[in-house]
Amino acid sequence: MVNWKKSLKAKTPEEGYRLAIALAQESIKQIQPNEKIREKIRPKYSTNANTVIAASKVIATHFQTVAAANDYWLYHKHGHRSSVRLNM
Amino acid sequence: MVNWKKSLKAKTPEEGYRLAIALAQESIKQIQPNEKIREKIRPKYSTNANTVIAASKVIATHFQTVAAANDYWLYHKHGHRSSVRLNM
Amino acid sequence: MVNWKKSLKAKTPEEGYRLAIALAQESIKQIQPNEKIREKIRPKYSTNANTVIAASKVIATHFQTVAAANDYWLYHKHGHRSSVRLNM
Amino acid sequence: MVNWKKSLKAKTPEEGYRLAIALAQESIKQIQPNEKIREKIRPKYSTNANTVIAASKVIATHFQTVAAANDYWLYHKHGHRSSVRLNM
Amino acid sequence: MVNWKKSLKAKTPEEGYRLAIALAQESIKQIQPNEKIREKIRPKYSTNANTVIAASKVIATHFQTVAAANDYWLYHKHGHRSSVRLNM
Amino acid sequence: MVNWKKSLKAKTPEEGYRLAIALAQESIKQIQPNEKIREKIRPKYSTNANTVIAASKVIATHFQTVAAANDYWLYHKHGHRSSVRLNM
Numbered sequence: 001m002v003n004w005k006k007s008l009k010a011k012t013p014e015e016g017y018r019l020a021i022a023l024a025q026e027s028i029k030q031i032q033p034n035e036k037i038r039e040k041i042r043p044k045y046s047t048n049a050n051t052v053i054a055a056s057k058v059i060a061t062h063f064q065t066v067a068a069a070n071d072y073w074l075y076h077k078h079g080h081r082s083s084v085r086l087n088m
Numbered sequence: 089m090v091n092w093k094k095s096l097k098a099k100t101p102e103e104g105y106r107l108a109i110a111l112a113q114e115s116i117k118q119i120q121p122n123e124k125i126r127e128k129i130r131p132k133y134s135t136n137a138n139t140v141i142a143a144s145k146v147i148a149t150h151f152q153t154v155a156a157a158n159d160y161w162l163y164h165k166h167g168h169r170s171s172v173r174l175n176m
Numbered sequence: 177m178v179n180w181k182k183s184l185k186a187k188t189p190e191e192g193y194r195l196a197i198a199l200a201q202e203s204i205k206q207i208q209p210n211e212k213i214r215e216k217i218r219p220k221y222s223t224n225a226n227t228v229i230a231a232s233k234v235i236a237t238h239f240q241t242v243a244a245a246n247d248y249w250l251y252h253k254h255g256h257r258s259s260v261r262l263n264m
Numbered sequence: 265m266v267n268w269k270k271s272l273k274a275k276t277p278e279e280g281y282r283l284a285i286a287l288a289q290e291s292i293k294q295i296q297p298n299e300k301i302r303e304k305i306r307p308k309y310s311t312n313a314n315t316v317i318a319a320s321k322v323i324a325t326h327f328q329t330v331a332a333a334n335d336y337w338l339y340h341k342h343g344h345r346s347s348v349r350l351n352m
Numbered sequence: 353m354v355n356w357k358k359s360l361k362a363k364t365p366e367e368g369y370r371l372a373i374a375l376a377q378e379s380i381k382q383i384q385p386n387e388k389i390r391e392k393i394r395p396k397y398s399t400n401a402n403t404v405i406a407a408s409k410v411i412a413t414h415f416q417t418v419a420a421a422n423d424y425w426l427y428h429k430h431g432h433r434s435s436v437r438l439n440m
Numbered sequence: 441m442v443n444w445k446k447s448l449k450a451k452t453p454e455e456g457y458r459l460a461i462a463l464a465q466e467s468i469k470q471i472q473p474n475e476k477i478r479e480k481i482r483p484k485y486s487t488n489a490n491t492v493i494a495a496s497k498v499i500a501t502h503f504q505t506v507a508a509a510n511d512y513w514l515y516h517k518h519g520h521r522s523s524v525r526l527n528m
Contacts, residue, residue, distance in 0.1 A: 002278075002281075004276065004277060004278040007277065007336075007337050007338070008277050008331065008336055008337060023281070023324070023327070024320060024324070026281065027285070027319070027320035027323045027324070028316055028317075028320055030285055030323075031309060031310055031316050031319055031320065032310040032311070032316060034310075037310065037311055041311060041312070041313045041316065042313075044313035044314075045313055045317075048313075050314070051313050051314055051317065054314060054317045054318065054321070055317050057321060058317060058320050058321050058324050061321065061324040061325060061328065062324050062327070064328065065324075065327060065328045065331050065336075068331070068332070068336060069331060069336035069337070069338065
């Protein structure tokens with residue numbers, strides 16, 4: 001499900017968020033390669049509060065990684081940070 | 089619920105905190121797109137101590153991301169850090 | 177409970193720790209706005225070992241954010257880091 | 265399972281993700297060196313939703329480490345960051 | 353239990369580790385100020401494998417904070433990093 | 441079990457990983473100093489899938505700290521980063 005492009009680049013936080021979800025799903029796929037079993041356990045993901053929250057925690061961790069990879073979307077198109085760190 | 093603006097910018101920690109909550113809610117929406125089922129599992133979010141704490145952990149993780157994206161609200165309006173890192 | 181000042185600044189680690197606790201409590205308030213229900217689930221927070229530890233994990237995560245926001249209290253009053261990073 | 269090369273370098277996010285999975289598996293091997301017992305507990309990894317998600321959380325944490333070790337794959341082949349941090 | 357000195361400084365990783373444990377204990381004290389109840393729930397901390405591991409996770413998070421606050425003990429006594437970051 | 445050397449330095453990721461495991465074990469020792477009780481709860485560490493995964497999560501967190509302390513093993517022997525961050 002992850003489109004393994006060469007980078008973790010995402011144009012917007014929304015795109016980054018989708019990538020985080022895909023990264024979370026990827027590990028489930030890797031741990032349980034059998035699609036039929038995955039389909040069988042999926043209902044639990046989406047109907048049990050604790051499981052949903054645990055899954056959303058994994059997404060939050062991946063979103064942290066993706067956000068860092070994109071410098072938190074702070075840069076302008078030209079590759080400069082919008083706020084200057086050092087004035088020398 | 090997340091207003092997918094182009095950035096993760098928040099003017100204040102309070103605004104950032106609200107964004108963190110919205111980011112947490114977003115993943116629940118993505119995992120369980122069916123609103124009726126979401127409404128059914130929601131009571132558990134808010135009445136079970138362990139579930140509330142687990143949810144608040146997800147918010148804490150997103151708040152970490154949002155706080156980093158806003159340089160922890162250390163900058164003045166003019167885009168300079170209030171404390172100088174390097175004097176050269 | 178969080179005094180939403182304009183920043184996450186805390187003068188000392190102790191003050192920062194209190195802010196971390198307040199940030200953790202804030203999310204519980206947001207998830208369960210009904211004070212009566214909060215009061216009802218509170219005993220579980222404080223008498224069940226696993227729940228206490230889960231709550232302390234949320235505090236630890238927020239303390240990480242607050243500590244980073246305050247540059248880990250490494251700076252002197254005058255805004256300089258006590259240890260020099262670069263000698264140029 | 266981890267190929268303990270001298271670094272955590274991975275050429276692409278995909279390779280980095282595989283390394284993260286290997287790092288997660290490594291600790292299971294270290295905690296439970298007996299292969300027979302590992303094989304016995306493995307089914308639980310892959311068929312129980314909560315366990316799968318917990319395992320995917322460990323992978324997400326290691327992926328964070330590997331991504332940081334590779335500067336989030338932001339560099340060009342020549343070792344320069346694609347976006348300039350400082351213009352002096 | 354935390355000696356709220358003015359900083360999170362620790363001379364060695366060992367001292368830092370002790371501080372991390374103290375920070376974890378502090379939150380338990382804050383969540384459950386009643387010492388008698390704390391004493392009652394303490395046995396669970398130390399005899400149940402899952403609870404011990406959950407507690408050790410909190411310590412690991414605080415150790416991360418303390419280690420960062422001490423620049424991972426990379427500096428020499430004179431306040432210089434042992435490895436040079438920039439040669440200009 | 442942790443050899444409290446003066447630093448968190450590890451020559452290789454493999455050595456760093458071992459240190460991460462030692463750091464995780466250290467907290468278990470601190471929480472439960474009684475060796476007999478530790479021996480009694482140890483089987484649960486290694487035979488229950490959820491407990492093994494929870495323990496591996498603690499290791500992953502410590503590995504993050506150790507990896508950061510070693511600049512992710514990016515430096516050459518001479519203390520320079522293999523990729524240049526700034527060209528001035």
